[in-house]
Amino acid sequence: MNGKNTSKMIVNSILAKWPILILYAGLMAFLFFLCILYNIKIMLIVDLIRFTLIPFFLFLAYRVYHEEKLLRSLNKAHSQGQMLTIKPHGLTEKAFIEFFNRLQQQRIQYERENEEKFKKNRDYLVMWSHEVKTPLTALKLLAENENEVASIDVQQQIALAYHQLDMILTYERLADFNQDLVFKWYSMKEIVEMVIKKCAVFFIKKQITPHIKIPPVQVLTDAKWVSFILTQLLMNALKYSHEDTFIEIKWLSNRLEVNDKGIGINASDLPRVFEPGFTGENGRRQNSATGMGLYVAYQISEALNLKLDIKSQLGVGTSTLLIFPQKNIKH
Template sequence: MKIKAHWKILIENQLPLIFGYVGLTLMFWGLCALYGVSNQVAIDLVRFTWIPLAVVVGYRLITQYQLMKNFETSFMEQRLPPKPHGPLMGYYWQYLVKEQAQYANEQQRLQNQLRKKTDYLKLWSHEIKLPLTALQLLAENQAQVPSNDLQQQLQFINHQLELLLNYERLADFHHDLAFKWLSVEQIVTPIIQEYSIFFINKGITPKLSFHRAQVLTDKKWLRFVIKQLVFNALKYSTSNSSLEILWDGHRLMIRDHGIGIASEDLPRVFEPGFTGHNGRQQQAATGMGLYISKQVINQLGEKMTISSTLKEGTTATIIFQSAHIKTL
């Protein structure tokens, strides 16, 4: 701010005090005239009070100018100004301290969020390179790439792209919901068909058991969660085993008979970026699939749990509210 602008504001700020002094002086002069008191009394009043008034106005100008300079300097240096004198300015200063603390916390939160997103993108870019590298090797070593191998690697790529896109959509989740009554079987069956190449290549048999029930949910987001759970089950299942998808009253259970999850890893499976022992062994996991699925399920108003026994298998369970279930 320019110096002229500083002084203009400061002088305007003194005008109420000056006008008040003039008004009181005129009122005293009027009272002297009303009661027949000599005008000399009013003149003496002005003569003996204008100097204290000038001192007060000058002090206010200097202190307020210094206060403005301190605020301006602090703003340029992005720091808090010194605590000003006076209860009113002290109150504003305390409020400014609280606002700065809230701003710093918000900046820290955004930086942490950005760092996590950057870390995830690095993991994701690494994982999506794996099927691309596999396709490149297949093309280099074979004149004709088998259809099954090609489809499987393309499914890996599609799965990772869908995971990344839905991770980005989480921030605007509530604007993308459309709740309807849907049959669980109608959601699950197309997913089994979509992942049929994985079932075939690993010799895994799907076992489905549904009752005539509908759930009140968002089709796209529930489908995303179930796809993630089925994909994980296929990924960690042993060859020539089975994968069970069962509806039990108010629960949808997806159970595999695979390598299972270590007991020390179970409490952390929903943490962002956590891959656990299985992910480290396979070196092909972002640790974001279950985290995103858990966030989605929470937003849909349902619950999700994971239970597992090492070397025996894992069961992922989606628990629906009773008000969200309708038996046909």
């Protein structure tokens, strides 16, 4: 705080003491009136003013000094994110300082959490940017090493880049995700077939066959975001499945199941698969996982009032379950 602001603060503090000055002047005037009324010597009131005036102004000066010190400490604590440690004078100041410190503590905690969240988001976006570069780098290498690049290879890498970009944009929208929900009745089979078509290039490239076993059932949901969840589940199943196998997508009772015959998930990793940034043993082995796909899918399923669950056995395969509320299903 500069000298100009300090001087202004002191002047304002002095001007704020006008009620006390008026009270003192009024009291002296009242005593002067009593002296006249009861024929008391005026010197008595003169002596009273003489002996009380200096202590009175010393008291005012101390109050101004204390308030100036309190305000200076308040500004410093607010700007530097610190607690007020000044000793309070009276119950009002004590209550004010305690309230300020509580707010300051909440502010510090909020800023710390925001900073941590920003750091995580930055790390995730950097990680995803590398994932987007992967298919682009693959296309570049194919173009450099081959005069003619197979259409299926180009389609796969482009689809993979689009998928990663879609993941980034969806992750950024999670904060206000509920504003983009439109619930209607949709055919579950039509949703699945649309997602299968979207992922067709990956099925063809790995020679994996989709087995669809879905009866004529309708669900009350948001088709766009159910498709996003299902796409992520299928991408995971395709990524960790062996070639020349099949992925089964079937409907049982009130749930959609995606079953693969892939490498499976370690039992110790299963409880953490929905945590942000967790890649597990499979992700570390392949060194090509962000650990965010299932996290985003889980957050969306929560917003849709769905339950996402995973069952897996290492070396046997994985079953991912998307469970719908019974009231949102009709046959």
